[in-house]
Amino acid sequence: MPIYALCDANNFYCSCERVFNPKLRGVPVVVLSNNDGCCIARSQEAKDLGIKMGDPWFKIEKWAVGKGVRAYSSNYVLYGDMSRRLYEILQRFSPRVEPYSIDEMFLDLNGFDIDLVQYGREVRSTVLAETDIPTCVGIGDTKTKAKLANFVAKKRPEFGGVCDLRDPAICEGLYPTIPLDEVWGIGRASAAKLQKLGLETVADLARYDITQGRNLLTVTGARVIMELQGTSCLPLTMMAPQRKGLAVTRTFGEAMPEWDGLAEAVATFATRAGEKLRQHGLLACVMTVFIQTNRFVPGEYYGNQATFGIEPTQDSLCLVRDALRGVRSIFRRGYRYWKAGVMLNELIDATTAPAQMFPTRDPLKSASLMAAMDGINARFGRGMLRPAVSGIDRKWTAKAEKLSPRYTTCADEFVCVRA
Ligand SMILES: [Mg+2]
Numbered sequence: 289m290p291i292y293a294l295c296d297a298n299n300f301y302c303s304c305e306r307v308f309n310p311k312l313r314g315v316p317v318v319v320l321s322n323n324d325g326c327c328i329a330r331s332q333e334a335k336d337l338g339i340k341m342g343d344p345w346f347k348i349e350k351w352a353v354g355k356g357v358r359a360y361s362s363n364y365v366l367y368g369d370m371s372r373r374l375y376e377i378l379q380r381f382s383p384r385v386e387p388y389s390i391d392e393m394f395l396d397l398n399g400f401d402i403d404l405v406q407y408g409r410e411v412r413s414t415v416l417a418e419t420d421i422p423t424c425v426g427i428g429d430t431k432t433k434a435k436l437a438n439f440v441a442k443k444r445p446e447f448g449g450v451c452d453l454r455d456p457a458i459c460e461g462l463y464p465t466i467p468l469d470e471v472w473g474i475g476r477a478s479a480a481k482l483q484k485l486g487l488e489t490v491a492d493l494a495r496y497d498i499t500q501g502r503n504l505l506t507v508t509g510a511r512v513i514m515e516l517q518g519t520s521c522l523p524l525t526m527m528a529p530q531r532k533g534l535a536v537t538r539t540f541g542e543a544m545p546e547w548d549g550l551a552e553a554v555a556t557f558a559t560r561a562g563e564k565l566r567q568h569g570l571l572a573c574v575m576t577v578f579i580q581t582n583r584f585v586p587g588e589y590y591g592n593q594a595t596f597g598i599e600p601t602q603d604s605l606c607l608v609r610d611a612l613r614g615v616r617s618i619f620r621r622g623y624r625y626w627k628a629g630v631m632l633n634e635l636i637d638a639t640t641a642p643a644q645m646f647p648t649r650d651p652l653k654s655a656s657l658m659a660a661m662d663g664i665n666a667r668f669g670r671g672m673l674r675p676a677v678s679g680i681d682r683k684w685t686a687k688a689e690k691l692s693p694r695y696t697t698c699a700d701e702f703v704c705v706r707a
Contacts, residue, residue, distance in 0.1 A: 290520045291397040291404070291427065291454070292434040295378055295411055298422045298442065300391035301329035304370045305360050307420040308695040308703050316357040320345050323539050323686045324361055361688035365670075369696045373419050381411050386524045392438075394431060396524050408450035427452040431522045432515035435472040436490065463491035473512040478505050490516065534572075536560045537629025541687040543582060544625045550579065551612055552679030557630040558611035559674055562604030563665075565632065566658060571600040571641050572632035575607070577614040582626035592618040600641055603654040604661070607632075608675050669698060 297303060301319040306312045316333035320326065327334075327343045337355055339348065345359060352359070371390045378385045384396035395411075397404060408425035415423050426438025433453045440462055441451040453459055466489055469479040474493070481504055487493055494516040502510035511521045536557040544550050554577060565572055575598050580591030594614040601607065611630050644651070664673045671678075693701035 289398075289429055290523075291400060291429060292431050292520075292524070293382075293395040293397050293404070293408060293411070294388075294426045294431070294434040294438045295374075295393050295395060295415070295423050296426070296438050296442070297374065297391035298424060299329060299331050300370075300421070301360075301362065301367055302331040302334070303421045304363070304367050305692055306331075307370070309692065312358060316352075316355065318345075318352070318357060318359050319362050320359055320690065321362060323541065324359075324689060327359075328362065359690055361691040363692050363694065365694045365697055366692065369694075370419060370421060374415060374421065374423075377415050377418055378411070381407070381414075384524055394434065394524055397427070404454075405450050405452050408452070409448065412449050423449070425450045427454060429454050429518050430515040430520040431524075432472050432512060433518070436466070436470070436516075439466070439470055459494075460491075463494055464489050466490040468493055471512060471516065473508060474505075478509060481505065533631060533633040533635060534561060534564050535629055535631040536564070537578075537627065537631070538686055539627045540625070540684040542683065543585075544684055545623070547619060547621075549679075549684050550615065550619065550625050550628060551677065552682060553684045554579075554611050554615045554628055554630060555608045555675055555678040556671075556682070557628065558607040559604045559671075559678055561630050561632055562602055562607045562658070563662065563670075565602035565635070566662060568635075569638045570635040571602050571638050572607070573597060573600045573634035573636060574632070575610055575614060576631040576633065577611050577618070577629070578631075579615060579618060579625050579628045581623050585624075585626075588623075590620055590623045592620075594618050599644060599648060600636060601649075601654075602638060603649055603658055605657075605675060606649060606654075608677060612677070 302317045305317055305319065314333065316337055317331040318327045318334050318339060319329040321328045324345060327339055327341065327345060330339050330341070334357060337357065339352065339357070367390060374391070375385060375387055375393060378393050378395055382395035382397060386394040388394055400407065404427050408427060411425055412423050415421060424438055424441035426434045426436065426441050427450070428434035428437050437451040437453040440453070441447050441449050468474055468482055468487060468489060469476060471490060471493060482493065487496060493513060496513055498510050498513050501513045514521055538553065538557065540553065544553070574595065576593055576595040578591070578593035581589055583589055594617050596614060598610045599606065607630070615628070661673050665671065695701060695703060
């Protein structure tokens with residue numbers, strides 16, 4: 289019988305901010321979305337103050353600062369690196385670990401004939417000792433149950449951070465207390481349909497007839513019910529499904545009236561899109577670029593996009609050239625641009641793609657140049673080596689006025705300890 293454990297970090301972004309800044313312990317902390325817009329992570333203290341997910345910072349700032357809330361711009365370099373550390377530690381506890389999101393990872397514990405609650409406690413204490421990130425562990429014979437167990441472990445301190453839902457007695461006691469929409473895969477719309485039929489809690493859903501479930505919620509819903517009943521339908525996928533498209537889009541820190549700034553931004557997005565393609569071993573065949581002004585600022589709105597086929601490539605320089613050509617075709621003078629993006633579609637596997645008859649760049653030279661660029665940027669930080677057209681001072685970059693240091697990846701920003 290399969291056994292899954294889900295290890296999920298508590299308030300991950302806020303916890304990362306606390307690791308290297310002990311002054312933030314016991315203090316309400318929030319992390320803000322791109323451009324310092326909305327609250328996307330809240331420490332327990334911030335939740336207790338009533339701050340909700342997605343609350344716009346400008347609306348609550350005055351009140352929150354008065355309450356002692358500390359706000360940070362999202363520091364994805366730090367969070368990504370802490371996530372990698374979490375993943376590395378978890379790999380010591382299971383031969384198969386599947387990252388599900390930046391702070392949630394499934395462990396395959398199939399065949400582990402030991403006290404798994406105790407094992408889960410060891411996972412927690414090891415992660416805490418080595419990264420200072422608090423986590424909870426949920427265990428189940430299906431992924432859906434492991435996820436639900438994690439929810440219980442987070443909400444109920446009496447479980448000590450580890451909950452095992454393989455025990456039917458525990459399920460029987462807990463299921464009637466958990467609302468339907470806490471189940472993984474049951475969204476608001478599905479929950480509403482079920483509630484109309486009088487189903488309120490996880491206990492009702494677990495008892496629900498599978499055929500009726502399929503009629504009401506399609507096969508996805510039927511799968512959820514079966515998983516709750518202990519039949520595993522969602523195996524561990526070690527490979528992420530192949531991406532169909534990718535996008536790099538940003539809102540600018542300040543609106544841009546000039547072509548030069550806009551071109552810098554778009555070239556930067558195309559460069560980043562190329563990095564993503566190479567990371568996933570893909571080539572793009574279709575590109576969309578768009579630019580727009582801010583709808584909410586009085587004045588005439590202008591937004592436009594262009595979609596066109598490109599020579600299949602993962603070369604950033606080709607992508608920059610194509611993106612700039614696309615943006616030039618839709619650029620209109622006299623507007624203050626606020627947002628732009630580069631999207632790539634019709635992605636194909638680089639290893640099986642047919643060779644180009646008349647490539648505009650030598651494929652071997654292109655591959656070695658991109659490999660050299662990626663190597664240098666991996667070592668010295670993203671954007672260290674980049675096309676000159678993507679700019680030097682880059683005034684357009686998103687607002688991140690409350691950014692914490694990149695404590696773990698940038699030598700200038702390490703914490704210094706003097707004895
Ligand atoms: Mg989490």
